[in-house]
Amino acid sequence: MFELSQSFYFESAHTLRRRVGDAAEEAGSRRIHGHTYQAEVVLAGTPDAESGMLVDLAIVRAAVARLRERLDHHLLDEVPGLGLPTLERLCVFIFDALKAELPQAVEVSVWRERSGDRCTYRP
Numbered sequence: 001m002f003e004l005s006q007s008f009y010f011e012s013a014h015t016l017r018r019r020v021g022d023a024a025e026e027a028g029s030r031r032i033h034g035h036t037y038q039a040e041v042v043l044a045g046t047p048d049a050e051s052g053m054l055v056d057l058a059i060v061r062a063a064v065a066r067l068r069e070r071l072d073h074h075l076l077d078e079v080p081g082l083g084l085p086t087l088e089r090l091c092v093f094i095f096d097a098l099k100a101e102l103p104q105a106v107e108v109s110v111w112r113e114r115s116g117d118r119c120t121y122r123p
């Protein structure tokens with residue numbers, strides 16, 4: 001069994017309704033603000049005997065490029081099918097989009113480097 005991964009990033013805006021007991025923080029999250037999101041998709045399986053590859057990374061990068069077009073420089077609140085623009089929902093959205101093109105996808109992580117937050121989805 002091999003694992004192959006591809007990392008990428010996207011810069012997006014969002015708003016979020018939160019209840020954390022801090023009015024200023026809650027108000028700040030409700031305002032439109034932006035994050036640089038880092039993401040990673042992990043593929044798993046056995047390399048093809050002829051090509052020696054699990055999947056050609058050019059195919060992975062092309063699928064990621066199509067996915068990025070739906071998120072990068074978008075207001076996440078308006079992205080069809082995403083729902084609430086949390087790290088958790090982003091993981092599911094990215095996983096479902098990439099899985100449709102890359103059946104070997106097994107895991108997606110999304111994180112924000114500056115804050116140290118990270119979410120991983122492995123259904």
Ligand SMILES: Nc1nc2c(c(=O)[nH]1)N=C([C@H](O)[C@H](O)COP(=O)(O)OP(=O)(O)OP(=O)(O)O)CN2
Binds near residue numbers: 114
């Ligand atoms: N379980 C989750 N909790 C939170 C999420 C989330 O997606 N899943 N998201 C947020 C917000 O996006 C929020 O904007 C982050 O807020 P905060 O932690 O206060 O950090 P900053 O806005 O300062 O983030 P920077 O990346 O440092 O700009 C909160 N909780």
Ligand SMILES: [Zn+2]
Binds near residue numbers: 016034
């Ligand atoms: Zn935010």
